[in-house]
Amino acid sequence: MLSLIYVAGFGLSALFLALWFYKQRRDGGAFFPIMLLMAIVAFVVGVASSELALDEKLLVLFRDLTVLGFIGLFSRLFLKRFPLFLFGLLLLAVGLRFYYNNFMQYALIAEPVTVEENWSDDGELLIELAEGADLQTLEPIFQYYGVRASRAFQPKLADQTELDDYYVLDIPNDQKDWKGLQKALDKSGIIDWVEGNESVSVSPIEANRKLPEVNRKYGINDPGLEHLWSFEVMSMDQLYDFLDQQKIKPKKTAVVAILDTGVDSKHEDLTDNFTSINSKYDNDPRGHGTHCAGIAGAVSNNQKGVASYSRNNGFVKLTSIKVLNSSGMGTQQTIINGIIEAADRKVDVISLSLGGYSNQTKQRAYEKAVKYANKAGCIVVAAAGNSNRNAKDFSPVNAEGVIGVSAISEDLSRAVFSNTVEDIKMGVAAPGTNIYSTIPGNNYASYNGTSMATPYVSGLIGLMKSINPKLDSQQAYEILHASGKDTRSGSETGQLIQPLGAIKQLMK
Structure with missing residues (x-):
């Protein structure tokens, strides 16, 4: 709604500005100035009420008001006569369309999942003890600083990972001497690693454009297919026909775990493809996880909603592990515990439509978790992020062993918000x-x-693992890359996944 107010307010501001300059040369009047002022107020309110940071809001306002200034100058100089006025309005419409597509369309999109760059807002640290070290050695430090310690992760196969050496330290809110605490921990000599247990939040962003209408037929009866432009660019009809004509059967039903805000397991278009591992994960107060689940594995050909990667639904099941609470909040610890639980339950694909800004001190625990999952046979897929930056600076997508996913728009170019994946080892x-x-x-x-691009990749890898259960992360990436399609943004996005090509490559 805020995006609609913002876009409509700006467009009306441009229109009333042009009309004002045209009319004042004739009869003046206060109508158009008043309407112009109201339109400007509307788009300013749209920006001010968004989830952007203050500096980002000011940047958007400065940019848009500058553009309005140029529109006013253009109107004053050229829109003097009626024929020129009509031609000028046409040019203005074309210019506004270009400006909307390239600058305004996603201007108010905040990062769906953000991680604080420094210490956790909740006053928590993750520490990794040296092998064989005793936590009791740190008890005097904990007592002095009022710190409470508890084990952070409890993997079933503790002998295959160092994650069981991690503890979370809960530090009192009134404890100001962070540097002193960190220095004391460093001097103890038994801590290998310290990093903040960063807070994570999720805010799904509703699209503000009219839904596309697709005429292609897919041989299934799901009514929402008319809105799935994504199925066209991935040639899903060809995949469906190939699976049917070749009579391809799954060797197993692959399980794709959605690690998110939960999943509405009773949804009419999910329930038949859903398997529960814990009922507390099977609801979704926020909606983000349920949206991702439908992309990865909605029930096909059921006369409801949307569809996924096969007509007969026999290849992939969905499950949910809730790593964010009912307010859409979580921590690095909850996400890693979700990865561990998914690995311990032997799911096939872990789908992470989350992440946040990182630096080199914030990847170690994630990398150990991904390694643990890979050893258990899980393929981990993560979102590149929505900051229009390089995904190498975001975790967990930058962790070793993760397949990172960028987002493209309908014209096959990188979506304006999407991070780039040219420096991610496995980016698609x-x-x-x-x-x-x-x-x-x-x-x-x-x-x-x-967040929406990621489950498309997760669902496809689930299909691939159902046909070849021994498929690992590197093999999956190599197939997706080799069979993929060039985008207009080249290496910034990686190859656009092509399901039919991937399955053919898999079966060679």
């Missing part, structure tokens, strides 16, 4: 704008984000 692209999928309560909505 998938549709990520105006993606129509399931939300709680048997409803449907269209969202934007690398």
